[in-house]
Amino acid sequence: MIETKQQWFLESISKAMSKWTTHQEHQLFSYTEKIHLQDPLAVFQMTESFKGSRIFWTSPEEDVTFIGFGSALTIDTESDMNQDRFERVERKWKTIVESSYIDNPYKLPGTGPVLMGGFSFDLTKNKPLWKNFPNTLMWVPEFLVVIQGEEAYLTFNVMLKSEEQVESKIKHFENTKETISKPGTFYYHKEFSYQEKWDISPEEWKNTVLKATEQISQGKMDKVVLARELRARFNEDIPVSAVLANLLEQQGQSYVFAIESGEDCFIGATPERLVKVEDDQLLSTCLAGTAPRGDTPSEDENLGAELINDEKNLMEHQFVVNMIKEAVEASCDDVEVPSAPVLYRLRNLQHLYTPVQGKLKAGHTLLEVVKRLHPTPAMGGVPRDKALQFIYEEERLTRGWYSAPIGWMDAMRNGEFAVAIRSGLIQKDEVSLFAGCGIVKDSDPEKEFIETKIKYKPMLMALGGTS
Numbered sequence: 001m002i003e004t005k006q007q008w009f010l011e012s013i014s015k016a017m018s019k020w021t022t023h024q025e026h027q028l029f030s031y032t033e034k035i036h037l038q039d040p041l042a043v044f045q046m047t048e049s050f051k052g053s054r055i056f057w058t059s060p061e062e063d064v065t066f067i068g069f070g071s072a073l074t075i076d077t078e079s080d081m082n083q084d085r086f087e088r089v090e091r092k093w094k095t096i097v098e099s100s101y102i103d104n105p106y107k108l109p110g111t112g113p114v115l116m117g118g119f120s121f122d123l124t125k126n127k128p129l130w131k132n133f134p135n136t137l138m139w140v141p142e143f144l145v146v147i148q149g150e151e152a153y154l155t156f157n158v159m160l161k162s163e164e165q166v167e168s169k170i171k172h173f174e175n176t177k178e179t180i181s182k183p184g185t186f187y188y189h190k191e192f193s194y195q196e197k198w199d200i201s202p203e204e205w206k207n208t209v210l211k212a213t214e215q216i217s218q219g220k221m222d223k224v225v226l227a228r229e230l231r232a233r234f235n236e237d238i239p240v241s242a243v244l245a246n247l248l249e250q251q252g253q254s255y256v257f258a259i260e261s262g263e264d265c266f267i268g269a270t271p272e273r274l275v276k277v278e279d280d281q282l283l284s285t286c287l288a289g290t291a292p293r294g295d296t297p298s299e300d301e302n303l304g305a306e307l308i309n310d311e312k313n314l315m316e317h318q319f320v321v322n323m324i325k326e327a328v329e330a331s332c333d334d335v336e337v338p339s340a341p342v343l344y345r346l347r348n349l350q351h352l353y354t355p356v357q358g359k360l361k362a363g364h365t366l367l368e369v370v371k372r373l374h375p376t377p378a379m380g381g382v383p384r385d386k387a388l389q390f391i392y393e394e395e396r397l398t399r400g401w402y403s404a405p406i407g408w409m410d411a412m413r414n415g416e417f418a419v420a421i422r423s424g425l426i427q428k429d430e431v432s433l434f435a436g437c438g439i440v441k442d443s444d445p446e447k448e449f450i451e452t453k454i455k456y457k458p459m460l461m462a463l464g465g466t467s
Contacts, residue, residue, distance in 0.1 A: 070142025268423025
């Protein structure tokens with residue numbers, strides 16, 4: 001079987017080279033084969049030599065996990081500050097796919113060449129904290145392991161430039177495949193925790209909340225989402241694999257992700273899908289309105305009942321539903337929206353939840369919908385322009401990739417993006433955590449501050465803390 005697969009790979013790359021012409025600057029060659037199922041965390045750990053260009057992504061409902069490492073090609077728009085970055089990525093990706101040689105007999109969503117990564121919340125230029133994460137960073141991993149249920153697939157992507165590359169690329173592919181195919185169990189130590197943590201300007205943040213409520217009462221806007229930052233320091237470099245393992249164990253109902261860039265890693269467990277497209281069927285979800293989980297079943301039920309009947313949270317939720325529905329209708333037919341939200345319960349929190357579904361119209365794309373949706377009222381506010389202006393002028397942090405779209409898209413128009421909340425930026429032995437909440441006219445600064453503390457819990461637990 002191994003010899004047969006080696007022969008298939010050799011024949012495939014030879015065919016790709018035969019179609020490559022000298023007038024082409026380069027050509028993406030993408031080859032996919034089925035492999036033995038491995039522990040995804042073990043695969044991530046085995047690829048330590050690719051540290052700085054790894055990405056981990058798992059979807060809670062479909063039991064799909066991606067582990068990408070290395071980079072075959074990168075699309076960024078850092079030099080195009082005045083152009084539409086979503087449209088530019090879409091255009092570049094389409095050109096790459098059209099000129100690629102793709103050997104993928106499985107044709108399953110997420111197999112073959114996949115563009116992965118994300119975008120910043122806005123186009124802020126000066127962002128020392130996020131120096132390793134540009135405003136747009138999407139790349140095709142050199143190697144991508146996709147685990148779907150009980151099956152696993154390995155895709156190898158490479159930009160072919162000359163005949164001389166073929167032999168070295170074959171060797172590289174076989175060596176890497178051998179490495180990740182070795183039987184192994186993920187190992188990590190659970191006993192690690194921060195040595196020091198501190199809130200950044202809590203009183204100043206509460207004053208900003210108060211200022212926001214005053215402007216809302218004056219009719220200048222209806223809602224604004226304000227975020228804040230928590231910083232923690234450890235006595236050693238933070239083990240990304242261990243944090244991932246804890247997130248997977250503790251936050252199984254969320255999208256668990258880790259995106260490395262240089263020495264930094266953006267990591268988290270977000271419950272918030274922005275949009276998913278599979279076979280042109282589109283799904284977006286509204287997750288706005290938050291309450292803690294109870295310590296007992298009766299307390300949990302009472303907290304849920306209070307949330308689903310709370311006027312402030314229902315109003316905040318409806319802002320988001322209305323905006324998502326409008327954005328989806330611009331690109332889809334047969335749009336369906338339930339008349340009322342339901343509760344979506346996570347380990348530490350419960351939210352109001354409403355799905356929005358439709359069929360993507362011909363000529364419309366996933367990234368087009370991402371552009372229309374970002375930022376939703378759950379991340380920015382209402383009206384969008386006035387809320388964003390308030391955030392730019394008053395919020396005392398650079399959001400970077402926090403509350404921004406992260407995800408993937410394949411060569412068959414499938415893909416999924418989530419909103420990067422419940423997240424943190426790991427920088428060696430320190431981490432910045434981020435949390436925000438929606439401010440409306442009746443918001444109480446102290447209660448909103450407590451809500452952000454609740455929203456820190458998933459990441460603090462994954463980092464070895466309890467609160």
